[in-house]
Amino acid sequence: MTAKYRLLALDMDGTLLNDEQKITPLTVEWIKKAMEAGVHVCLSTGRSSRSAMPYAEQLGLNTPMIMVNGSEVWRAPHELYRRSLMDVELVKEMHKIAEEFDIWFWAYSVDEVYNRDSWDGEIDSREWLKFGYSTEDNDIRHKLLMRLQELGGLEITNSSPFNLEINPLGVNKASGILEVCKLLGINMSQVVAVGDSLNDLAAIQQSGFGVAMGNAQETVKQEADAVVASNNEDGIAEVIQKYILTEAGTSAGRISKQA
Template sequence: MIAKYRLLALDMDGTLLNDEQIITPETVKWIQKAVDAGVHVCLSTGRAFQSALPYAEQLGLQTPMVTVNGSEVWRAPHEVYRRSLMDPQLVSQMYSIAKKYDIWFWAYSLDQVHKQDNWDGDVSGREWLKFGYHTEDDELRHKLLLLLQDMGGLEITNSSPHNLEINPLGVNKATGVEQVCQLLGINMSEVVAVGDSLNDLAVIQAAGLGVAMGNAQKTVKQEADAVVASNNEDGIAEVIQKYVLSEVATSGGGRRGK
């Protein structure tokens, strides 16, 4: 088989992984077919590197990775290429908001994940990558969003309908995958990007072909070039079969003349 595209950028939770946090044998098989056809497969995730690495190792990937929603780009596993840090003062402000409204939160520094049950809010002496909130109270989450927007300097997305994920302004999976393209000497038009949440939206819009999973949030489906089966139905295998590999090479390209 011949590859239509040169890079497959895969979100992990809700996309590559099923709801049991497993990459199914069928998906593994088709990712291997893509790799064998010369396609670079890049994990593009909100997870920290150490959390994503076992899955890259399971797939045998030595290709670049995008972690923490684009705050880190890896030339190869264990070899960081670029890291975008968050202003500690903004982290401190977001911690104060979490405490004021008694909202579950987490924060990624280089050395660990901090949560409301293991962190006192001291931002000194650490390098910060991402902050997140989780609440099923829609009104409270909207209030948080407005407060964050007023702060400025933040890139605000989500990885589920019930959370908010915050990175430094201008840092997202699209900027991360663009850096990967530079490393590999390819163009964004040669990328297939797949995801399910708002933290995938920028890269789905920027890629040559943007694909939403069947379980994706409504906005993501609306902006994607194609929608495939859910993460529990081997949607990634469908992406590779339908859009990445072909018996005869054809010129790829998505909507809007990308």
């Protein structure tokens, strides 16, 4: 089989992983086929490297990886290439806002993930990568968004309809994929990016071919070139089978955007 594209950038939660946090055997099988055909398979996740690494090892990946929504790019597993840190003053402001609204929050430092239950108030001495909030109250989430936009200097996305994830401005999965392309000597036009949430949107828009999972948020589906089965129905296997590997090796044109 010949590959139409050179890089497959995969979100993890809600995309590569099913709802039981597992990669199904069929998905593993097709990822191996893609790798055998010369496709670079790259994890592109909001997770920390510590949390993502076991899955990279399960798949036998030795490619660059995008972690913490692009705040880290790894040249290979266990080999850091670039890290973008958050302004400590912004972290303090975001923590104040979390306290004010009395909602669940978490923050990724270089070494650890902290949340409302484990927060010790020590901000200045740590290096921060990402901050997040979670609430099912739509009104509070909207007010939060307004406050965050007023702060400035922030890249605001989500990894579920009920949360907000914040990285330094300009840092996202698309910027991470662009760096990975440079490391591999390929172009964004040769990338297939797959995801389900707003933190995948920039990657889906800017890659050569953007795919939304069947369980993706509506905005993501609207911006994608194709929509496949859900994360519980081997959507990634479908991506590889339909859009990446071809018997003939002829390059297919971009599928028109979903209505």
